[in-house]
Amino acid sequence: MLRLSWPVIVYALSIPLYGSEVIYKKSVYSLPLTFDPIKMNDTASLLASNLIYDGLVRFAPNLRIEPAIAESWRFSGDGKTITFKIRKNLKFHNGSPISVADVVFSLKRNLSEESVTRNYFDCIVGWNEKGFDEGMGGIKAISKDIIEIKLKHPYPNFLNIMAGATAKVLSKSEFERNQNYFVRPIGSGPFSFHSLDEKSRQVRLDASKFNYRKAKVSLDQLWLIESDEKTAISLAKAGKIDDLTNWPISGSNEVFKFGKKISAPVNGTWIIGLNAKLAPFNKKSVRKAFKRDFNTENFRIKFYSDSYPALGYIPPGLPGNIETPETNSSVGEVSKSKIRISIPKELEKHGEMKKFVEKMLIAKGWNVEVVPIKWDDLISGYSGKKLQSFLVAMNMDYPDPEFLFKNFESNNKDNFSGISDKEIDQLNLELRTEPDRFKKIPILKLLRSKIDDQSVTVNLFHPKANYWISSCVNGFKPNIISDVYIDYASISKKKNCKP
Amino acid sequence: MTKISIYDYINGSISKTKWQLSSLLALMLTLVMGSITLRDTVYNEKKILAALAPHLSYLITINDRTEIMRILSTVDTPGTNPVSVIRNGTIYAHSINPELIDTTIASEKFIPLFGANFSAKKIYVKYPLPSAGSILLLELSLRNILTKLATFMGGIFLFSLGCLQFLSSRVGKHLSKVLKSIKILENQVQRLSDENHEETEIEFIELDNIRTELNRTKANLTLAKELLAIQKAKEINMEIYKRLIHDLQNPITAMNTLITLLDEEDTDIEIRKEALDALPKIADEILCQIVATKKNFEFDTNTFKRVDIRSFIQEALVQIKSTNPDNYHKVTYIVPNSPVYTACDPPSLKRAVINILENGLDFSREKLEIWLTQTEESTSIHISDDGPGMEEGQFEEIMRGTTRSGKGNRAALGLSSVSHILKNHNGVLKFKKSSMGGSEFQLLIGVL
Incomplete structure (x- = not known):
């Protein structure tokens, strides 16, 4: 799955007065494109999902899997059956109780045809290419508080997937009653949906009245405010925004003089994706040459100098990451065909990037044009595989390299490169079905080399997140998977604080 | 010099030093226990790190930070004692704080003790990992450890003080019992010379032997005294004779003089008369002396x-x-x-x-x-x-x-x-x- 994270709409700010309530204002590059978890394919939506909904389990900042709706879980001896015991007396934001029926219903939706993440759940008994055979008992309620999930094979990453931002629990009864469930979504997360203002481009959330966590949520409201990077930074400097964590800000940015800087690695990677379905990148030799001639290290140092060099597709801290440079002996042909590299127009330095990249590649004989385009056009072209090449940031739903490699499976809707390689498909399958973490390593290395050989990505860098938050904010803890998983329920903000 | 009975001395000494001694022993015991506990804490933590080391080392070689962080967070379950993996002087993984990843570890002054490094605020327990240049580092909050240790040591102190007090009171009681025998001994020693000895609750063999020896000595002494008395009596008799002779010397000399005067022809009548008058008196005096001496001999002067x-x-x-x-x-x-x-x-x-x-x-x-x-x-x-x-x-x-x-x-x-x-x-x-x-x-x- 692809996660894109740049501003698309310039935000015109209008901040109403909200009495003495503690309101936390988070700047986002985009409002959620959907509130339906099974259709989420962008960071803004996944962020909202984590705030409004709860899953059976969730990620802690140190990547441990913590209980959420499930108070405990147990694996069978063969690792193929998982039983979750759900907490008692939990309620959705509308006050209705959470039952095992809600959980079963929500999980089955993840396996449905309409789910963009259904492939994550292909390990569940009953999952098939066309849909989900419920009769096989892959997901069922055992008692009023026990749910059983049967797997085709032991799959240690299953809990990671269950902690992800798409495996959320919805109210079955409300969903069946209300066709506009996702207009005013109801979940059981730390914040309840309050309103979506299309005009001011804001989503407002209230602290849940039915919070079951040990600690009280100290914020009264959380606002997601859409803007572009430049506007967001100026608002932050003016003390009108509390959080710029959605933005890839360089560590040397002036805004850090005005608030707190929290740096941490994040499991992401920036790439220029090459569409193998479109000429001239339909030729592997051209892709190899293009990759060879793109000086990624110069690009990194110029635009994101505090990031980590990307010697491969997998970020640092994950198996498969390349730490020492490998000799690039690839040979290939420089194409004279016109090549367009689409980059998000909302990026503050898109102009500089265009000049830099064009200069670099033209000097090496490439007929290149860098085209800054709007975010929604980029998303549209990306999804429709209409772009020759494009600059994107890949974030992860769960901390395992298989998540990234899955993007190169033939049958994956998110296969942006369009390559179809049976060997890669087979290795991906082996990687997912091998339960032994250590036995996966040789498979992973082989798969990595196969994908590298396809040369469908120019690996620009692995980002180091520089989170800006207001000096009035306390308790902020980064999450190294993604900013999507930052726990806002444990963040506090000083009342009447002027940064 | 102060005289005091053994019983009072020992009993008094125990009462006086009971608290000081118990407190001192309890304190020493507490310090020993505290040191052992502190050492064991470090040792146990090191054992945990040692147990994890091979697995973590392999995870480092395959660059699996996610799994390492999960393992570290399991070691540091309450989230109060951070554990980190240091690779080439940089934090590779941290149990609590992702912010610290890829930062260099701060250097602090420390004192090595029990195989750990004690700084002003923390105890650092290190364990080298087989992966080159990597170590596992556990940070224990010194304040938390000391608070727990102080509670534990306080408990130990009170418990040991209580035990020692109980023990010393028991010892005191038993000692009183033991000292009672000294009283009995004293009593028996006092009655050692009592020939009509009656048996008491406790009889000391040594005293019995002493008593027998004493009686024998007494008998010998009596015999010696009697011999001495006889000797003395002889001396007295001799003395009486000497005295008699001495006492008779003057009257007899006087008598001789008077008789000489009477024998001499030229002695005048007056003198003769006086001599004649004096002679019976002197004779009477001599007689008195002899009678007195006789009386003295009439008594038994032998003993x-x-x-x-x-x-x-x-x-x-x-x-x-x-x-x-x-x-x-x-x-x-x-x-x-x-x-x-x-x-x-x-x-x-x-x-x-x-x-x-x-x-x-x-x-x-x-x-x-x-x-x-x-x-x-x-x-x-x-x-x-x-x-x-x-x-x-x-x-x-x-x-x-x-x-x-x-x-x-x-x-x-x-x-x-x-x-x-x-x-x-x-x-x-x-x-x-x-x-x-x-x-x-x-x-x-x-x-x-």
Whole structure:
């Protein structure tokens, strides 16, 4: 799955007065494109999902899997059956109780045809290419508080997937009653949906009245405010925004003089994706040459100098990451065909990037044009595989390299490169079905080399997140998977604080 | 020098030092336990790190930070003791704070102790990982550890103090029991010389042996005393003879002189008359001397015994009463309640007492008192009367044997004899004016 994270709409700010309530204002590059978890394919939506909904389990900042709706879980001896015991007396934001029926219903939706993440759940008994055979008992309620999930094979990453931002629990009864469930979504997360203002481009959330966590949520409201990077930074400097964590800000940015800087690695990677379905990148030799001639290290140092060099597709801290440079002996042909590299127009330095990249590649004989385009056009072209090449940031739903490699499976809707390689498909399958973490390593290395050989990505860098938050904010803890998983329920903000 | 009984000394010492000793021991025990606990804490943490090391090391080689972080967070379950993996001086993974990843570890001053590094705020427990340049680092909050340790040590201190107090009170009780035997021992030692020994609750074999030995010694001593008494009696007899010879020397010389005067033709009549008058007197005096000596020999002077002198004084009084029934009413004998033991030759001493008493009765008007005194060195018999008395110079003349006349002469002879008897008892006859106006004699018997 692809996660894109740049501003698309310039935000015109209008901040109403909200009495003495503690309101936390988070700047986002985009409002959620959907509130339906099974259709989420962008960071803004996944962020909202984590705030409004709860899953059976969730990620802690140190990547441990913590209980959420499930108070405990147990694996069978063969690792193929998982039983979750759900907490008692939990309620959705509308006050209705959470039952095992809600959980079963929500999980089955993840396996449905309409789910963009259904492939994550292909390990569940009953999952098939066309849909989900419920009769096989892959997901069922055992008692009023026990749910059983049967797997085709032991799959240690299953809990990671269950902690992800798409495996959320919805109210079955409300969903069946209300066709506009996702207009005013109801979940059981730390914040309840309050309103979506299309005009001011804001989503407002209230602290849940039915919070079951040990600690009280100290914020009264959380606002997601859409803007572009430049506007967001100026608002932050003016003390009108509390959080710029959605933005890839360089560590040397002036805004850090005005608030707190929290740096941490994040499991992401920036790439220029090459569409193998479109000429001239339909030729592997051209892709190899293009990759060879793109000086990624110069690009990194110029635009994101505090990031980590990307010697491969997998970020640092994950198996498969390349730490020492490998000799690039690839040979290939420089194409004279016109090549367009689409980059998000909302990026503050898109102009500089265009000049830099064009200069670099033209000097090496490439007929290149860098085209800054709007975010929604980029998303549209990306999804429709209409772009020759494009600059994107890949974030992860769960901390395992298989998540990234899955993007190169033939049958994956998110296969942006369009390559179809049976060997890669087979290795991906082996990687997912091998339960032994250590036995996966040789498979992973082989798969990595196969994908590298396809040369469908120019690996620009692995980002180091520089989170800006207001000096009035306390308790902020980064999450190294993604900013999507930052726990806002444990963040506090000083009342009447002027940064 | 302070005298104190063994029982009181030991018992008092225990009571005094009970608290100090218990507190000191409890403190020492607490410190030892505290050190052991601290060392064990570090040791146990190191063991956990050691157990994880091989697995973590492999995870480092495959770059699996996610799994490492999960394992580290499991070690640091409460989230208070961060664990990190350091790779080439940089934090590779951290159990709590992702912000610290890829930062260098801060250097701190520390003291190495129990295989860990103690800084002002933290205890750092390190364990090297097999992966080159990698270590596992556990940070324990020194304050938390010390708080727990202080609670634990406080508990240990109170518990051990309680135990030691209980123990010392038990020891005290048992010691009191043991010390009771010292009391018994003391009692038995006091009654060692008691021949009619009755068996008590506890009998000491050693004391029994000592008692047997003592009795044997006593018997031997008695025998030795008797032998000594015989020897002494012989000496006294010899002395009496010597004295008689000495006493007779002057009258016999006088008689010789008078007889010589009578034999000489040119002696005038007056002198002759006087000589004739004097001769019977001198003869009478010689006779008196011999009679007195005879009387002294009439007593059995063969033995020196340790006797209660109250008894023979009583006997002397009975004798006096029989010979002086008309005057006896003058006598007042102040008898002590307890026995007055002294080693002496009872017959001769009795005779001395009778001599003094007879003189006293002769000279006293209405009163004659007799009483006893005793010191460590001597025993004395005091006889005092309300008679005319005499001057101390006169007493000294009598003692020198340079005075003689009638009744006074007899008395003088008696005093001289008493003086001899007392000298044989390592004693002396003392004289002073009586408080009643007459004479007071002190018959001092020394320790033999």
